[in-house]
């Protein structure tokens with residue numbers, strides 16, 4: 044069923060605002076511990092722009108944002124398509140070891156804490 | 157004292173030897189049963205063939221003479237040879253001497269070992285006896301010289317061409333202590349006996365007389381024989397649990413290898429043979445750039461194999477490796493450690509990455525039948541000048557071609573495979589294979605050695621796969637008029653995947669000699685350095701990578717070339733990072749620069765100016 048306010052031609056969806064103090068950033072911290080350089084990311088999006096698997100939904104920049112926000116539900120679908128080709132790592136202006144972060148993230152999403 | 161009244165001292169030796177004779181066949185059988193049925197069939201087909209003879213020849217040259225170690229460093233080779241071959245000869249010659257003396261072929265196994273104890277006053281009556289007596293003394297000296305080097309190496313490894321000696325663990329230290337004691341104790345026991353009975357070879361008799369004049373030789377005699385026997389027995393018991401397990405396992409591995417058994421995707425009994433064949437000689441750690449440049453000292457082949465063997469492997473140890481292949485190339489036992497590492501990575505990571513299905517819309521249309529299909533790959537897409545150079549040369553040479561991944565977005569699957577994501581890689585391989593088959597091309601041209609290797613080894617393509625360095629070498633030979641020699645000084649960097657990985661060393665050099673003046677560097681071919689960019693290392697930090705890159709770059713520019721040539725877009729990209737005075741170009745770019753000017757077709761020129769004026 045269409046939401047009632049659709050008749051206005053736009054929708055007011057619920058706010059995505061979160062309380063960062065309450066966010067569960069444990070996965071993010073584990074990754075940071077493994078790859079400290081990860082913290083230097085400035086969300087420029089170069090990694091996403093060059094990505095070999097961009098068409099299949101790989102999005103490192105977004106995955107990083109969600110990790111920080113503790114929103115882990117979508118992480119798997121955002122990182123599954125990565126083929127570890129390494130292009131992103133070579134173009135990142137902040138020298139983030141993106142490939143290694145994605146590799147470890149893929150493993151951490153499968154191995155329980 | 158009648159020595160023969162006290163033969164109980166032989167028991168430690170006999171017990172140790174009995175233990176070995178039961179334990180070793182038992183574990184080897186266990187491992188053999190863990191190999192695949194196919195491997196076992198191979199073994200039974202080859203066991204009574206010429207392959208076995210070839211294997212025995214290799215066992216002789218590698219397990220006893222240690223020829224490959226000689227090649228790495230002659231002094232180190234001598235050290236290993238004197239211990240292995242010297243000991244072997246002591247056994248063989250000792251047995252012969254005893255058989256001749258007692259005229260009994262079936263004397264107990266301890267008799268040759270303690271021969272001098274049982275026949276202390278043996279003074280040879282003829283030349284043959286004297287020959288053996290002297291030979292045995294010479295052999296003992298031979299082994300003792302190697303032992304001296306070994307002890308020296310522990311404290312001053314540089315002397316034997318090693319930057320570092322392997323760090324050893326407790327079972328190794330125990331076995332090592334026994335081993336180091338065996339021959340000095342043998343010398344002591346034999347000398348004391350010679351001193352007391354005034355009979356023996358030139359060496360033991362003279363040292364025995366000296367000892368007897370200083371010490372109560374008669375009282376020390378029996379304890380010395382006891383100590384010698386305990387050292388032998390102790391060594392035999394410690395052997396299977398220490399690195400010395402390699403002594404017998406290496407021989408078994410050589411046999412298996414000659415019979416056609418190979419490392420597989422999953423660890424099996426053959427892997428056990430490989431792991432236990434590592435002597436922890438440390439040669440691999442000495443050629444590894446991780447330790448030389450990046451201060452990483454825990455993940456080299458020697459430590460990886462050790463941790464795996466003792467069930468204490470951390471995933472990070474398996475991940476922290478460039479797969480550069482320098483260690484496997486230098487390993488005197490020829491252990492395919494990259495394959496074993498990959499088994500471990502796959503064990504852990506495979507289930508963490510699902511198979512990929514690409515949207516069908518992304519697949520390109522059908523190119524011309526019978527032409528060349530060019531696959532650029534991710535790394536060539538990152539270095540567009542390489543792709544352009546290849547396109548230009550192909551056009552210039554009138555080669556019919558189409559580009560499989562013009563729009564990018566296709567990966568060959570090798571990086572995923574190296575990370576252990578096997579099922580994901582296989583799904584990629586399958587889909588890319590379908591695309592290649594649909595193209596009906598007659599040849600697949602690849603400009604990235606990483607792709608080249610996986611196309612060659614994992615894709616089962618019905619058409620030949622060629623790396624562009626090889627393809628262009630043939631092209632330049634067929635159409636020499638297209639290229640001129642610029643006489644520029646250049647050096648060539650062998651990439652790991654093309655060189656050690658695929659054995660292509662000469663073709664790029666031949667091509668380069670045609671278009672420039674190629675000068676040698678300090679590390680060539682099998683000994684080439686890794687650029688540091690390798691995708692295979694999942695644990696190294698970017699800063700550590702840079703250290704490796706800088707060293708490799710420095711040795712490439714040491715002969716002061718005009719530019720450096722590589723045949724891998726990944727190496728080019730890696731070397732081009734940061735400030736570089738001497739540029740690094742791909743072999744395709746070097747060739748593009750050497751193209752002769754195109755003859756202009758005669759046609760009436762309408763200049764831009766004329767157009768504007770018209």
Ligand code: SF4
Nearest residue numbers: 084085087088090135
């Ligand atoms: S390219 Fe580097 S800095 Fe930019 S978004 Fe990606 S990780 Fe962050």
Ligand code: SF4
Nearest residue numbers: 094125126128129131
């Ligand atoms: S390594 Fe993964 S995230 Fe990076 S470019 Fe390749 S596919 Fe994209």
Ligand code: SF4
Nearest residue numbers: 434436437438440487
């Ligand atoms: S892997 Fe080879 S080179 Fe390395 S320690 Fe073992 S035997 Fe020596």
Ligand code: SF4
Nearest residue numbers: 444477478480481483
């Ligand atoms: S493959 Fe290269 S990086 Fe890995 S252990 Fe061997 S020498 Fe070192």
